[in-house]
Amino acid sequence: MSEDARWLAGLGEQARARLPREVYDYVAQGAREGVTAGEAAWAWHGHRLHPHVLRDVTDVDLSVPVLDGRAGVPWGIAPTTLQGAVHPDGELAVARATAEVDGLMVLTSNAGVTVEEVAATGVRWWLQAYLPSDRTLAIPLLRRAVAAGAGAVVLTVDTPVVATKYAAERAAVERRHPDLVGTNLELAAPNAEKALDLGPHDLDWLRELTGLPVVVKGVLRADDAVRCVQAGAAAVWVSNHGGRQLDRAVATAAALPDVVAAVGGRAQVYVDGGVRSGIDVVTALALGADAVFLGRPVMWALVEGELGVARMHREIGVQTVETLRLAGCSSVSDARGLASPAGLRSLAQAADLQ
Ligand SMILES: Cc1cc2nc3c(=O)[nH]c(=O)nc-3n(C[C@H](O)[C@H](O)[C@H](O)COP(=O)(O)O)c2cc1C
Structure with a gap:
Protein backbone atom coordinates (compact mmCIF):
# COMPACT_ATOMS: atom_id res chain seq x y z
CA MET A 1 0.00 0.00 0.00
CA SER A 2 1.40 3.41 -0.93
CA GLU A 3 1.49 6.47 1.31
CA ASP A 4 -1.27 7.95 -0.77
CA ALA A 5 -3.59 5.00 -0.28
CA ARG A 6 -3.16 5.47 3.47
CA TRP A 7 -4.03 9.17 3.10
CA LEU A 8 -7.37 8.27 1.56
CA ALA A 9 -8.13 5.51 4.05
CA GLY A 10 -7.20 7.79 6.96
CA LEU A 11 -9.22 10.82 5.82
CA GLY A 12 -11.97 10.34 8.40
CA GLU A 13 -9.51 10.10 11.28
CA GLN A 14 -7.62 13.18 10.11
CA ALA A 15 -10.87 15.10 9.89
CA ARG A 16 -11.86 14.00 13.39
CA ALA A 17 -8.62 15.44 14.73
CA GLU A 33 -28.47 3.69 16.44
CA GLY A 34 -26.28 4.15 13.36
CA VAL A 35 -26.71 0.58 12.10
CA THR A 36 -27.13 1.55 8.44
CA ALA A 37 -24.42 4.22 8.55
CA GLY A 38 -22.08 1.75 10.24
CA GLU A 39 -22.37 -1.08 7.74
CA ALA A 40 -22.35 0.95 4.50
CA ALA A 41 -18.64 0.75 3.76
CA TRP A 42 -18.05 -2.88 4.60
CA ALA A 43 -21.12 -3.96 2.62
CA TRP A 44 -19.06 -3.33 -0.54
CA HIS A 45 -16.67 -6.03 0.69
CA GLY A 46 -19.53 -8.47 0.24
CA HIS A 47 -19.07 -8.68 -3.53
CA ARG A 48 -16.35 -10.37 -5.54
CA LEU A 49 -14.90 -9.49 -8.93
CA HIS A 50 -14.37 -11.94 -11.79
CA PRO A 51 -11.43 -10.37 -13.64
CA HIS A 52 -10.59 -10.75 -17.31
CA VAL A 53 -7.03 -11.51 -18.40
CA LEU A 54 -5.14 -11.30 -21.71
CA ARG A 55 -6.61 -7.91 -22.52
CA ASP A 56 -4.82 -4.70 -23.43
CA VAL A 57 -5.12 -2.33 -20.49
CA THR A 58 -2.46 0.15 -21.60
CA ASP A 59 -4.98 2.97 -21.88
CA VAL A 60 -7.86 3.16 -19.44
CA ASP A 61 -10.75 5.50 -20.21
CA LEU A 62 -12.52 6.65 -17.03
CA SER A 63 -15.20 8.74 -18.74
CA VAL A 64 -18.87 7.81 -18.48
CA PRO A 65 -22.05 8.99 -20.19
CA VAL A 66 -24.34 10.90 -17.80
CA LEU A 67 -27.62 12.70 -18.41
CA ASP A 68 -26.18 15.90 -19.81
CA GLY A 69 -23.09 14.66 -21.59
CA ARG A 70 -19.98 12.72 -20.68
CA ALA A 71 -18.31 13.05 -17.28
CA GLY A 72 -14.53 12.65 -17.08
CA VAL A 73 -14.69 10.23 -14.14
CA PRO A 74 -17.33 7.72 -12.97
CA TRP A 75 -17.55 9.11 -9.43
CA GLY A 76 -19.32 12.36 -8.58
CA ILE A 77 -20.02 14.57 -5.59
CA ALA A 78 -23.16 13.69 -3.63
CA PRO A 79 -25.13 16.64 -2.23
CA THR A 80 -24.16 17.51 1.35
CA THR A 81 -25.17 20.50 3.45
CA LEU A 82 -22.85 22.77 5.40
CA GLN A 83 -19.70 22.32 3.33
CA GLY A 84 -18.77 25.80 4.51
CA ALA A 85 -18.60 24.55 8.10
CA VAL A 86 -15.82 22.16 7.07
CA HIS A 87 -13.78 24.78 5.18
CA PRO A 88 -14.42 28.47 4.48
CA ASP A 89 -14.22 27.85 0.72
CA GLY A 90 -16.95 25.19 1.06
CA GLU A 91 -18.89 24.32 -2.07
CA LEU A 92 -16.70 26.47 -4.31
CA ALA A 93 -13.56 24.53 -3.35
CA VAL A 94 -15.39 21.28 -4.11
CA ALA A 95 -16.68 22.67 -7.40
CA ARG A 96 -13.26 23.90 -8.57
CA ALA A 97 -11.48 20.65 -7.71
CA THR A 98 -14.24 18.64 -9.40
CA ALA A 99 -14.16 20.80 -12.53
CA GLU A 100 -10.44 19.96 -12.83
CA VAL A 101 -11.27 16.26 -13.33
CA ASP A 102 -14.29 17.09 -15.51
CA GLY A 103 -16.43 15.50 -12.79
CA LEU A 104 -20.03 15.99 -11.76
CA MET A 105 -21.16 17.88 -8.65
CA VAL A 106 -24.65 17.61 -7.25
CA LEU A 107 -25.31 20.77 -5.26
CA THR A 108 -27.53 20.54 -2.20
CA SER A 109 -30.45 22.96 -2.14
CA ASN A 110 -29.15 23.91 1.35
CA ALA A 111 -25.85 25.22 -0.05
CA GLY A 112 -24.05 28.15 1.51
CA VAL A 113 -23.28 29.69 -1.90
CA THR A 114 -25.53 30.68 -4.76
CA VAL A 115 -26.18 28.48 -7.75
CA GLU A 116 -24.65 31.20 -9.94
CA GLU A 117 -21.38 31.10 -7.98
CA VAL A 118 -21.15 27.33 -8.43
CA ALA A 119 -21.97 27.62 -12.14
CA ALA A 120 -19.22 30.23 -12.54
CA THR A 121 -16.56 27.67 -11.54
CA GLY A 122 -17.30 25.84 -14.79
CA VAL A 123 -18.11 22.53 -13.08
CA ARG A 124 -20.81 20.26 -14.48
CA TRP A 125 -23.49 20.55 -11.79
CA TRP A 126 -26.99 19.33 -11.02
CA LEU A 127 -29.35 20.69 -8.36
CA GLN A 128 -30.61 18.47 -5.54
CA ALA A 129 -34.07 19.44 -4.36
CA TYR A 130 -36.50 18.57 -1.62
CA LEU A 131 -40.12 19.37 -2.30
CA PRO A 132 -42.20 21.11 0.37
CA SER A 133 -45.90 20.38 1.04
CA ASP A 134 -46.69 23.53 -0.90
CA ARG A 135 -44.88 22.71 -4.15
CA THR A 136 -45.03 26.28 -5.38
CA LEU A 137 -42.50 27.29 -2.71
CA ALA A 138 -39.86 25.27 -4.58
CA ILE A 139 -40.38 27.06 -7.89
CA PRO A 140 -38.08 30.11 -7.47
CA LEU A 141 -34.94 28.06 -6.73
CA LEU A 142 -35.73 25.56 -9.48
CA ARG A 143 -36.17 28.36 -12.03
CA ARG A 144 -32.97 30.02 -10.90
CA ALA A 145 -31.05 26.74 -11.17
CA VAL A 146 -32.31 26.20 -14.71
CA ALA A 147 -31.26 29.73 -15.67
CA ALA A 148 -27.81 29.16 -14.12
CA GLY A 149 -27.25 26.01 -16.17
CA ALA A 150 -28.08 23.01 -13.98
CA GLY A 151 -27.92 19.84 -16.06
CA ALA A 152 -30.53 17.85 -14.13
CA VAL A 153 -32.69 17.97 -11.02
CA VAL A 154 -32.12 15.37 -8.32
CA LEU A 155 -35.24 14.87 -6.21
CA THR A 156 -34.44 13.40 -2.81
CA VAL A 157 -37.32 11.12 -1.84
CA ASP A 158 -36.11 9.45 1.36
CA THR A 159 -36.78 12.42 3.63
CA PRO A 160 -40.50 12.83 4.34
CA VAL A 161 -39.25 13.83 7.79
CA VAL A 162 -35.69 14.45 8.96
CA ALA A 163 -34.70 11.43 11.04
CA THR A 164 -33.63 11.78 14.66
CA LYS A 165 -29.88 11.87 15.19
CA TYR A 166 -28.31 11.78 18.63
CA ALA A 167 -24.76 13.09 18.10
CA ALA A 168 -25.28 16.56 16.64
CA GLU A 169 -28.37 18.23 15.27
CA ARG A 170 -27.84 20.53 12.31
CA ALA A 171 -29.13 23.45 14.37
CA ALA A 172 -26.07 23.22 16.66
CA VAL A 173 -23.72 23.62 13.68
CA GLU A 174 -25.83 26.40 12.21
CA ARG A 175 -25.70 28.34 15.48
CA ARG A 176 -21.92 28.27 15.26
CA HIS A 177 -21.90 29.20 11.55
CA PRO A 178 -24.92 31.48 11.09
CA ASP A 179 -23.41 32.92 7.90
CA LEU A 180 -23.15 29.60 6.11
CA VAL A 181 -26.70 28.75 5.35
CA GLY A 182 -29.39 30.68 3.71
CA THR A 183 -27.80 31.79 0.47
CA ASN A 184 -30.26 29.92 -1.69
CA LEU A 185 -32.46 29.18 1.25
CA GLU A 186 -34.95 31.95 0.97
CA LEU A 187 -35.58 30.41 -2.41
CA ALA A 188 -35.61 26.84 -1.13
CA ALA A 189 -38.29 27.60 1.46
CA PRO A 190 -36.28 26.48 4.50
CA ASN A 191 -39.08 26.68 6.97
CA ALA A 192 -41.61 24.87 4.83
CA GLU A 193 -42.58 21.38 5.92
CA LYS A 194 -41.17 18.70 3.63
CA ALA A 195 -43.84 16.97 1.58
CA LEU A 196 -45.31 13.86 3.18
CA ASP A 197 -47.29 13.11 0.02
CA LEU A 198 -44.59 12.81 -2.66
CA GLY A 199 -45.65 10.62 -5.57
CA PRO A 200 -44.74 9.72 -9.13
CA HIS A 201 -46.74 12.75 -10.37
CA ASP A 202 -44.11 15.00 -8.76
CA LEU A 203 -41.59 13.76 -11.31
CA ASP A 204 -43.81 14.98 -14.13
CA TRP A 205 -44.30 18.29 -12.39
CA LEU A 206 -40.54 18.77 -11.96
CA ARG A 207 -39.75 17.78 -15.53
CA GLU A 208 -42.37 20.10 -16.95
CA LEU A 209 -41.34 23.02 -14.75
CA THR A 210 -37.61 22.74 -15.39
CA GLY A 211 -37.35 21.02 -18.75
CA LEU A 212 -34.49 19.02 -17.19
CA PRO A 213 -33.99 15.27 -16.71
CA VAL A 214 -35.18 14.19 -13.25
CA VAL A 215 -33.15 11.86 -11.04
CA VAL A 216 -34.83 10.16 -8.08
CA LYS A 217 -32.44 9.87 -5.12
CA GLY A 218 -33.12 7.51 -2.25
CA VAL A 219 -34.48 4.38 -3.95
CA LEU A 220 -33.67 1.02 -2.32
CA ARG A 221 -36.24 -1.35 -3.84
CA ALA A 222 -36.69 -2.85 -7.30
CA ASP A 223 -40.45 -2.16 -7.34
CA ASP A 224 -39.94 1.52 -6.50
CA ALA A 225 -37.25 1.75 -9.18
CA VAL A 226 -39.76 0.46 -11.72
CA ARG A 227 -42.33 3.05 -10.56
CA CYS A 228 -39.70 5.78 -11.05
CA VAL A 229 -38.93 4.58 -14.58
CA GLN A 230 -42.63 4.41 -15.43
CA ALA A 231 -43.05 7.96 -14.13
CA GLY A 232 -40.32 9.16 -16.49
CA ALA A 233 -37.25 9.31 -14.26
CA ALA A 234 -34.08 9.67 -16.30
CA ALA A 235 -32.08 8.04 -13.51
CA VAL A 236 -32.65 6.18 -10.26
CA TRP A 237 -30.15 6.84 -7.46
CA VAL A 238 -29.75 3.99 -4.97
CA SER A 239 -29.12 5.66 -1.62
CA ASN A 240 -30.06 5.45 2.03
CA HIS A 241 -28.88 9.03 2.60
CA GLY A 242 -25.63 7.81 4.11
CA GLY A 243 -27.61 6.06 6.87
CA ARG A 244 -28.96 9.43 8.02
CA GLN A 245 -32.65 8.69 7.42
CA LEU A 246 -34.21 5.24 8.08
CA ASP A 247 -31.88 3.39 10.39
CA ARG A 248 -31.74 -0.35 9.61
CA ALA A 249 -32.43 0.45 5.95
CA VAL A 250 -30.64 -2.03 3.68
CA ALA A 251 -27.06 -1.29 2.58
CA THR A 252 -26.86 0.23 -0.88
CA ALA A 253 -24.24 -2.36 -1.90
CA ALA A 254 -26.89 -5.00 -1.22
CA ALA A 255 -29.79 -3.13 -2.84
CA LEU A 256 -28.01 -2.13 -6.06
CA PRO A 257 -28.11 -5.43 -8.04
CA ASP A 258 -31.92 -5.79 -7.79
CA VAL A 259 -32.47 -2.19 -8.82
CA VAL A 260 -30.14 -2.55 -11.82
CA ALA A 261 -32.00 -5.68 -12.91
CA ALA A 262 -35.43 -4.06 -12.48
CA VAL A 263 -34.49 -0.90 -14.37
CA GLY A 264 -33.11 -3.03 -17.20
CA GLY A 265 -31.34 -0.18 -18.99
CA ARG A 266 -34.46 1.99 -19.29
CA ALA A 267 -32.86 4.68 -17.09
CA GLN A 268 -29.44 5.27 -15.59
CA VAL A 269 -28.71 3.86 -12.14
CA TYR A 270 -26.47 5.66 -9.65
CA VAL A 271 -25.40 4.62 -6.17
CA ASP A 272 -23.85 6.16 -3.07
CA GLY A 273 -23.16 5.10 0.51
CA GLY A 274 -19.89 3.91 1.99
CA VAL A 275 -17.87 4.25 -1.22
CA ARG A 276 -14.37 4.90 0.13
CA SER A 277 -11.88 3.65 -2.47
CA GLY A 278 -11.30 2.96 -6.13
CA ILE A 279 -12.08 -0.71 -5.52
CA ASP A 280 -15.47 0.31 -4.13
CA VAL A 281 -16.06 2.46 -7.22
CA VAL A 282 -15.22 -0.41 -9.56
CA THR A 283 -17.33 -2.86 -7.53
CA ALA A 284 -20.35 -0.57 -7.88
CA LEU A 285 -19.74 -0.18 -11.62
CA ALA A 286 -19.28 -3.94 -11.94
CA LEU A 287 -22.69 -4.41 -10.29
CA GLY A 288 -24.21 -2.22 -13.00
CA ALA A 289 -24.13 1.34 -11.64
CA ASP A 290 -23.67 3.99 -14.33
CA ALA A 291 -21.99 6.35 -11.85
CA VAL A 292 -21.07 6.38 -8.16
CA PHE A 293 -21.31 9.28 -5.68
CA LEU A 294 -19.25 10.22 -2.63
CA GLY A 295 -20.59 12.04 0.43
CA ARG A 296 -18.45 12.00 3.57
CA PRO A 297 -15.07 11.42 1.84
CA VAL A 298 -15.56 14.76 0.09
CA MET A 299 -16.28 16.48 3.41
CA TRP A 300 -13.19 14.92 5.02
CA ALA A 301 -10.99 15.91 2.07
CA LEU A 302 -12.46 19.42 2.15
CA VAL A 303 -10.81 19.98 5.53
CA GLU A 304 -7.73 20.75 3.37
CA GLY A 305 -9.77 22.96 1.02
CA GLU A 306 -9.64 22.74 -2.76
CA LEU A 307 -6.24 20.99 -2.64
CA GLY A 308 -7.68 18.31 -0.38
CA VAL A 309 -10.61 17.61 -2.70
CA ALA A 310 -8.26 17.62 -5.70
CA ARG A 311 -6.09 15.07 -3.92
CA MET A 312 -9.12 12.92 -3.14
CA HIS A 313 -10.05 12.88 -6.83
CA ARG A 314 -6.46 11.98 -7.71
CA GLU A 315 -6.23 9.14 -5.20
CA ILE A 316 -9.59 7.67 -6.17
CA GLY A 317 -8.50 7.95 -9.79
CA VAL A 318 -5.22 6.11 -9.23
CA GLN A 319 -7.00 3.33 -7.35
CA THR A 320 -9.79 3.08 -9.93
CA VAL A 321 -7.35 2.80 -12.84
CA GLU A 322 -5.28 0.18 -10.98
CA THR A 323 -8.40 -1.85 -10.17
CA LEU A 324 -9.73 -1.65 -13.73
CA ARG A 325 -6.36 -2.78 -15.11
CA LEU A 326 -6.20 -5.70 -12.67
CA ALA A 327 -9.73 -6.64 -13.72
CA GLY A 328 -8.77 -6.56 -17.40
CA CYS A 329 -10.87 -3.49 -18.22
CA SER A 330 -9.80 -0.58 -20.39
CA SER A 331 -13.06 1.33 -19.92
CA VAL A 332 -15.75 1.72 -17.31
CA SER A 333 -18.29 -0.16 -19.41
CA ASP A 334 -15.92 -3.16 -19.53
CA ALA A 335 -16.42 -3.54 -15.78
CA ARG A 336 -20.16 -4.08 -16.03
CA GLY A 337 -21.22 -7.56 -14.96
CA LEU A 338 -17.88 -8.48 -13.39
CA ALA A 339 -19.17 -8.73 -9.80
CA SER A 340 -21.15 -11.34 -7.93
CA PRO A 341 -22.09 -11.71 -4.27
CA ALA A 342 -19.37 -13.37 -2.22
CA GLY A 343 -20.01 -16.66 -0.47
CA LEU A 344 -20.87 -16.62 3.22
CA ARG A 345 -17.34 -17.55 4.22
CA SER A 346 -15.88 -14.47 2.49
CA LEU A 347 -18.56 -12.29 4.04
CA ALA A 348 -17.62 -13.48 7.50
CA GLN A 349 -13.96 -12.81 6.72
CA ALA A 350 -14.79 -9.33 5.46
CA ALA A 351 -16.61 -8.64 8.72
CA ASP A 352 -13.59 -9.88 10.68
CA LEU A 353 -11.37 -7.44 8.83
CA GLN A 354 -13.35 -4.46 10.13
C1 LIG B 1 -23.27 16.00 6.23
C2 LIG B 1 -24.20 15.42 5.21
C3 LIG B 1 -25.19 16.22 4.65
C4 LIG B 1 -26.05 15.70 3.67
N1 LIG B 1 -26.98 16.54 3.09
C5 LIG B 1 -27.76 16.06 2.09
C6 LIG B 1 -28.67 16.93 1.40
O1 LIG B 1 -28.75 18.13 1.67
N2 LIG B 1 -29.45 16.38 0.42
C7 LIG B 1 -29.37 15.06 0.08
O2 LIG B 1 -30.09 14.60 -0.81
N3 LIG B 1 -28.51 14.22 0.71
C8 LIG B 1 -27.70 14.70 1.69
N4 LIG B 1 -26.80 13.85 2.29
C9 LIG B 1 -26.67 12.44 1.82
C10 LIG B 1 -25.61 12.34 0.71
O3 LIG B 1 -26.06 12.95 -0.48
C11 LIG B 1 -25.28 10.87 0.36
O4 LIG B 1 -26.47 10.19 0.08
C12 LIG B 1 -24.50 10.13 1.45
O5 LIG B 1 -23.68 11.00 2.19
C13 LIG B 1 -23.66 9.04 0.79
O6 LIG B 1 -23.02 8.26 1.74
P1 LIG B 1 -21.46 8.46 2.17
O7 LIG B 1 -21.43 9.69 3.04
O8 LIG B 1 -21.19 7.21 2.93
O9 LIG B 1 -20.62 8.60 0.93
C14 LIG B 1 -25.94 14.35 3.28
C15 LIG B 1 -24.94 13.54 3.84
C16 LIG B 1 -24.07 14.06 4.78
C17 LIG B 1 -22.98 13.18 5.34
Missing part, protein backbone atom coordinates in the same frame (compact mmCIF):
# COMPACT_ATOMS: atom_id res chain seq x y z
CA ARG A 18 -8.96 18.74 12.90
CA LEU A 19 -12.64 19.67 12.82
CA PRO A 20 -14.62 21.19 15.70
CA ARG A 21 -16.36 18.35 17.51
CA GLU A 22 -19.92 19.30 16.53
CA VAL A 23 -19.02 19.67 12.84
CA TYR A 24 -17.27 16.29 12.77
CA ASP A 25 -20.19 14.65 14.58
CA TYR A 26 -22.74 16.31 12.31
CA VAL A 27 -21.06 14.91 9.19
CA ALA A 28 -20.11 11.49 10.56
CA GLN A 29 -23.28 10.53 12.34
CA GLY A 30 -26.08 8.28 11.17
CA ALA A 31 -29.70 8.27 12.27
CA ARG A 32 -30.73 6.65 15.55
